[in-house]
Amino acid sequence: MTDTGGRSFRSVLRRFSAQAGVAFAGVAVVTAIAWPMSAASDGPARGSGPSAGGMPGPGAAARSAPGQYVAPAAPQGAGTGRDPLTADERQAAVRAALSADRPLRTQSKDVAGRAGDPQLISSALAEDTEGRTAEVRFYDYGDNTLVVKTVDLSTGKVTDSEAAKGAQPPPGVRESREAAKLLIASPQGDGLRTDYRAATGRALTGVDQLRVQGGSYAARPGDPAELRECGAHRCVRLWTRVADGPWIDTRGYVIDLSDRTVHRV
Amino acid sequence: MFDRIRLLRPLVAAAVLLLPLLPVTAAQSTAAPAAPAAGPDCSAASKIEKKLAGGTTWRMCWHNNEYAGLVLEDVSYQPKGEPRPIKVLASGRLGQVHVPYDNGANEYNDVTEEAMGSFPEKLKPKDCPGGTIRSIPVPEGRPVPGLCVTTQARGFAYHGNSGDVMEPRARTDSAQGTDLAVYAIYSAGYYQYVVQWNFSDDGTITPKAGATGNLSPSDFDASDKTGSPLGKGSRDRATSHQHNVFWRLRFQPDGSDKQRIEQYGTQRGGRDPDTGTERLHTTRRTVATETAGNSGSYRWWRVVSGTAKNADGHPRSWELVHHNPARYTGRPYTAKDVYFTQHNKCEDYPNDNRRFTRRCAGDVSKFVTGQRLTRPVLWVNVGFHHIPRDEDQTPMPAHWQGFQIAPRDVTAMSPLTPDRLRAPQYNGEPHEH
Numbered sequence: 001m002t003d004t005g006g007r008s009f010r011s012v013l014r015r016f017s018a019q020a021g022v023a024f025a026g027v028a029v030v031t032a033i034a035w036p037m038s039a040a041s042d043g044p045a046r047g048s049g050p051s052a053g054g055m056p057g058p059g060a061a062a063r064s065a066p067g068q069y070v071a072p073a074a075p076q077g078a079g080t081g082r083d084p085l086t087a088d089e090r091q092a093a094v095r096a097a098l099s100a101d102r103p104l105r106t107q108s109k110d111v112a113g114r115a116g117d118p119q120l121i122s123s124a125l126a127e128d129t130e131g132r133t134a135e136v137r138f139y140d141y142g143d144n145t146l147v148v149k150t151v152d153l154s155t156g157k158v159t160d161s162e163a164a165k166g167a168q169p170p171p172g173v174r175e176s177r178e179a180a181k182l183l184i185a186s187p188q189g190d191g192l193r194t195d196y197r198a199a200t201g202r203a204l205t206g207v208d209q210l211r212v213q214g215g216s217y218a219a220r221p222g223d224p225a226e227l228r229e230c231g232a233h234r235c236v237r238l239w240t241r242v243a244d245g246p247w248i249d250t251r252g253y254v255i256d257l258s259d260r261t262v263h264r265v
Numbered sequence: 266m267f268d269r270i271r272l273l274r275p276l277v278a279a280a281v282l283l284l285p286l287l288p289v290t291a292a293q294s295t296a297a298p299a300a301p302a303a304g305p306d307c308s309a310a311s312k313i314e315k316k317l318a319g320g321t322t323w324r325m326c327w328h329n330n331e332y333a334g335l336v337l338e339d340v341s342y343q344p345k346g347e348p349r350p351i352k353v354l355a356s357g358r359l360g361q362v363h364v365p366y367d368n369g370a371n372e373y374n375d376v377t378e379e380a381m382g383s384f385p386e387k388l389k390p391k392d393c394p395g396g397t398i399r400s401i402p403v404p405e406g407r408p409v410p411g412l413c414v415t416t417q418a419r420g421f422a423y424h425g426n427s428g429d430v431m432e433p434r435a436r437t438d439s440a441q442g443t444d445l446a447v448y449a450i451y452s453a454g455y456y457q458y459v460v461q462w463n464f465s466d467d468g469t470i471t472p473k474a475g476a477t478g479n480l481s482p483s484d485f486d487a488s489d490k491t492g493s494p495l496g497k498g499s500r501d502r503a504t505s506h507q508h509n510v511f512w513r514l515r516f517q518p519d520g521s522d523k524q525r526i527e528q529y530g531t532q533r534g535g536r537d538p539d540t541g542t543e544r545l546h547t548t549r550r551t552v553a554t555e556t557a558g559n560s561g562s563y564r565w566w567r568v569v570s571g572t573a574k575n576a577d578g579h580p581r582s583w584e585l586v587h588h589n590p591a592r593y594t595g596r597p598y599t600a601k602d603v604y605f606t607q608h609n610k611c612e613d614y615p616n617d618n619r620r621f622t623r624r625c626a627g628d629v630s631k632f633v634t635g636q637r638l639t640r641p642v643l644w645v646n647v648g649f650h651h652i653p654r655d656e657d658q659t660p661m662p663a664h665w666q667g668f669q670i671a672p673r674d675v676t677a678m679s680p681l682t683p684d685r686l687r688a689p690q691y692n693g694e695p696h697e698h
Contacts (some may be wrong), residue, residue, distance in 0.1 A: 006450065009567065060522050079308065080307055080308040081305075081306030081311075081313075081326065081339075082304070082305070082306050082307045082311065082326040082328065082338045082339060083307050083310070083311045083326070083328065084311065084328040084402060122331055122404065124330065124331065125328070127330075127354070127356065127613065128515065128608060128610075130335070148621075149620065153522045160623060162622060162623075164622060164623040164624075165622055165623075166619075166623065167619060167620055167621060167622060169332075169377075169380075169620050169621050170332060170377065170378055170379060170380035170383075170620075171380075172404060172405075173383070173404050173405040173406070174405070179284045213379060213380075213384055213452070213453070213454065214379075214380075215373070215378040215454075216377075216378045216620060217378075237558050239379075239454045239455075247455070247482065249482070
């Protein structure tokens with residue numbers, strides 16, 4: 001806890017916070033949970049997490065008339081029992097996972113190829129455990145390693161750590177979007193751009209014009225040579241549709257996020 | 266072939282205890298010794314609690330897993346007259362939706378490749394009649410109003426005449442049953458899956474998945490000879506495919522991990538010489554170690570509490586009511602209908618497990634290694650072979666696959682029995698009073 005991760009550590013948190021901020025916009029932050037980095041010099045100040053927007057945090061689950069939408073209860077502070085992780089707990093878990101592993105937070109690469117941070121893939125309450133335990137998954141694009149950290153949220157301690165090559169969970173939202181960006185920018189994306197213009201009358205210039213669902217792709221026996229690394233590399237296949245519009249079949253392409261290349265299946 | 270042998274070996278090696286099916290004569294009348302907590306272990310936003318018209322209350326916690334979708338935990342059942350909730354499941358969720366196409370061109374894993382749990386569909390009020398829609402948090406996006414909690418009619422609960430059980434003034438009793446229904450819809454490419462759990466007032470749990478959405482538009486291949494003609498004439502052929510849906514269940518009967526799996530089987534026992542009618546002989550055995558098995562027409566399993574008995578002195582248990590109508594033998598992990606494995610931290614998915622960890626085996630057929638079952642996980646596999654038909658367009662009508670968990674000796678009588686028949690003289694062999 002004495003070393004400082006510096007800029008890279010903070011930047012992964014900023015990015016994470018920005019993501020969480022979208023998901024939980026408007027939720028005031030209450031840090032009632034264990035804060036493992038509070039003594040560390042390189043952590044963001046307490047309470048600098050998501051949002052701090054002006055809206056009041058919603059209370060307990062509202063009762064409502066049949067069929068009515070119930071506003072989400074406050075994903076803040078510490079969760080109870082089998083509640084999903086709150087935004088604060090997610091942040092604390094990511095912080096704890098990174099703070100205990102200096103190489104991970106300083107020598108990794110994220111999906112965009114930026115050095116320093118690993119790519120955060122997911123964070124969730126661990127299954128079949130007593131107490132509040134988080135499981136955080138990162139992918140280090142620097143050396144194609146999946147890193148899974150188990151964090152006891154009551155102590156802020158990392159209780160287990162696994163680093164594995166060749167393990168490829170489904171891509172996170174950011175990874176699928178990065179794959180779509182690469183496809184759009186690639187000569188292989190010709191068909192996608194043409195289909196998009198045919199469907200909308202407009203040019204396809206950015207990933208925000210699409211809705212993508214990514215699938216993790218592992219090489220199959222008959223795949224061309226350039227796809228053989230998929231599995232050791234992090235490869236993605238996309239289900240793509242025009243935002244609020246028709247599907248465009250992009251399943252014939254595999255995007256290798258590890259070497260940022262696009263291939264036909 | 267190799268995989269099949271691996272599968273069968275533990276079956277043979279399993280220390281099985283053959284027990285004759287004798288009537289239970291123990292006269293203990295006390296129920297669960299351990300007092301379960303009053304409610305499920307979560308805050309109000311994660312809690313589902315519903316008292317149904319028949320007087321039965323179901324309680325549970327829910328959350329969303331970004332891969333598997335809806336997860337229900339700490340599920341308990343409290344029928345009318347029971348002083349405390351009776352815990353059933355520690356957790357239940359989908360394990361996998363495995364979709365291989367008949368022409369061998371594609372094979373999808375919608376949970377472990379596409380993370381269908383991250384893509385809940387927004388529900389409209391009309392999609393949740395009579396119920397309440399809750400919001401599902403999703404990674405990096407706004408929560409989706411996508412979880413419906415409602416009640417559904419399920420038709421007749423019973424219809425019977427109390428003269429049969431010697432009530433002095435016989436009456437015809439009848440009741441319509443109701444379910445608590447909890448569901449969300451998740452998309453995986455062109456398909457959308459209704460992931461639903463029904464909790465009935467009679468104690469039955471029905472997990473099921475309804476596949477809808479649209480047939481894959483890029484899997485119309487007239488040349489592979491595995492498709493059905495859907496358009497005019499026979500030009501456009503939709504490729505046949507299979508949906509293998511797995512559920513992962515962890516029971517905690519009456520709040521304790523102390524439990525055993527029992528397998529029942531029934532064989533022909535020869536004809537009765539006087540009547541000429543075939544006699545059937547039923548046996549049960551304890552499945553003590555990890556096992557994979559097929560649910561034949563006369564083979565089934567139950568999870569028996571190691572601590573609790575009902576007021577009749579019978580051990581409380583939960584029966585797996587399961588039939589796999591299309592067993593897909595193309596993969597070792599789909600070749601069996603049910604797998605009972607000892608809980609291991611990194612055995613999370615019935616296949617593709619090594620996408621998430623390299624510490625554990627890759628699929629459920631390799632989870633079965635002969636470990637003693639002290640904390641069992643049940644993997645329930647239900648297949649559906651879809652040979653498309655004209656009516657599958659469009660949107661495709663939901664086709665369902667699922668199973669049931671039925672209470673067996675959880676209460677001394679049906680929880681829906683009318684109060685006036687809840688009396689010792691109506692529990693057991695009818696006789697004059």
